[in-house]
Amino acid sequence: MKFVIKKDELIQAVSELNSILVPGTTYRAISFIMVKATKDKGVILEATDYEINLKKVLDANVIEEGALGIPGKYLNMAIKDFEDEDIEVEQVKSEKVIIRGANKNISFLGLAENEYPVYPEIEEKDSFILPSTILKNNIKRTGYAVSKDTANMILVGSLWDIEKEKKQITMVATDSHRMVVNRIKTDFQKLPEENIRIIVPEKLLNYLSNTLPLSDIPVSIVITQDGSKIAIKYENNEVISKLIVGNYPDYYDIIPDTSTMKQLKVKKNPVLKAIKFVSILAEKKSYNVNLNFNKDSLNVYSDLTDVGEAKDIIALENPDIEPINFILNINFIKEALTWFENEDLIMFYSDVRSPILITDEKDDDYFTMMMPIRPIE
Numbered sequence: 001m002k003f004v005i006k007k008d009e010l011i012q013a014v015s016e017l018n019s020i021l022v023p024g025t026t027y028r029a030i031s032f033i034m035v036k037a038t039k040d041k042g043v044i045l046e047a048t049d050y051e052i053n054l055k056k057v058l059d060a061n062v063i064e065e066g067a068l069g070i071p072g073k074y075l076n077m078a079i080k081d082f083e084d085e086d087i088e089v090e091q092v093k094s095e096k097v098i099i100r101g102a103n104k105n106i107s108f109l110g111l112a113e114n115e116y117p118v119y120p121e122i123e124e125k126d127s128f129i130l131p132s133t134i135l136k137n138n139i140k141r142t143g144y145a146v147s148k149d150t151a152n153m154i155l156v157g158s159l160w161d162i163e164k165e166k167k168q169i170t171m172v173a174t175d176s177h178r179m180v181v182n183r184i185k186t187d188f189q190k191l192p193e194e195n196i197r198i199i200v201p202e203k204l205l206n207y208l209s210n211t212l213p214l215s216d217i218p219v220s221i222v223i224t225q226d227g228s229k230i231a232i233k234y235e236n237n238e239v240i241s242k243l244i245v246g247n248y249p250d251y252y253d254i255i256p257d258t259s260t261m262k263q264l265k266v267k268k269n270p271v272l273k274a275i276k277f278v279s280i281l282a283e284k285k286s287y288n289v290n291l292n293f294n295k296d297s298l299n300v301y302s303d304l305t306d307v308g309e310a311k312d313i314i315a316l317e318n319p320d321i322e323p324i325n326f327i328l329n330i331n332f333i334k335e336a337l338t339w340f341e342n343e344d345l346i347m348f349y350s351d352v353r354s355p356i357l358i359t360d361e362k363d364d365d366y367f368t369m370m371m372p373i374r375p376i377e
Helices: 007-018 072-079 132-143 200-213 268-279 330-338
Strands: 002-004 031-038 044-048 052-058 061-064 065-069 086-093 096-100 105-109 124-131 157-164 170-174 176-183 196-201 218-224 228-235 235-242 262-267 288-293 296-306 308-315 324-329 344-349 356-360 364-371
Touching: 002 007, 007 031, 007 044, 007 052, 007 072, 007 086, 031 061, 031 072, 044 065, 044 324, 061 096, 065 157, 072 096, 072 105, 124 132, 132 157, 132 176, 132 200, 132 218, 176 330, 196 200, 196 235, 200 235, 228 330, 262 268, 268 288, 268 296, 268 308, 268 330, 288 330, 324 330
Parallel strands: none
Antiparallel strands: 002 061, 002 086, 031 044, 031 065, 044 052, 052 235, 086 096, 096 105, 124 218, 157 170, 157 196, 170 176, 176 364, 218 228, 228 235, 262 344, 288 296, 288 324, 296 308, 344 356, 356 364
16 A cells, blocks of 8 residues: 555544544554555545444545555644645555655554454435535534433434425434424425434534534435434545434423413523623532523522622513522523524523523524522422
8 A cells, every 4th residue: 555645634534533533442443544545536544433434535646555554543643743745655564554754754553454344334215415514503503412321322312303394304402401402494405205213322413513514515314224324425524323223202292382481581692691700600519500580680690609609780671570580500501592593582481490491582493491400498
């Protein structure tokens, strides 16, 4: 194997592949990037952690074909220090590779291709295509609420509910204490043959939110015949991941009827700034914040035992409300407010112990719910 490749293109690809690798594991292969040089396709890079498989195809001047695994962590660190625009990669022994620039070179002991996991073949059941920007932004707007508790693996992922007739994809994430629902009505570049309902794991969500380009390039999402895997393809990139198999909670059954609830109007940015300010003195054990609503103001405050109290007062106009104080997890409310696109929000509530629903005054297709913390009687 021998080829010459643009350094910057290799750096970007290796960095993305390296994000899923698991160094220092007994499964040696999942700390390596498999590098395949082919004269017809260019250089193919593969990485896997046995849950996600990544493939990237790069243009290169391939002099000799071949394949060898290179330690991902060390390759990622090494190539960033080459000053050259082009670098040369050459396999000099059956399991040794040298990377050269004009004044630098580094060698690695590699991994034979037959010791590396076989890249999975995909048998397609159904697929749809969305612009990259739509997919990336809406993953970010929901992924923050995915559960971290592996005791309930169904919730360690986001539900994607694709309804063909409505031309709509709904993304849902919950950790049982909060839930975010994002109904996206958009022009699919290709609609699925039938409705699709899948649970996308958090690791894949994180990878996509970080690596999908902010452009209108088409992203093809393929579901396998057995429904256990998803393949995402765009430009010269392919990601194959396991899906979470099981029944996601019927989220629509727990969405309250807002017509029977009281409501408060708030401005996103002043409240968000106040919450960030008082978080300095939020009690570390509970990390709570108080939102104390009056007819003409909102008092945002928190305290830290034996240190002090932080408070910010925001002018509001809710003349018809009775004063009420909500105690909320400060991270929950901060993350929720961050992802609303518009400034004017509505908080629907029944009392200080029932779920709060927050939505955009101009767009009720995106909303979040959270449970307040019960006040001490």
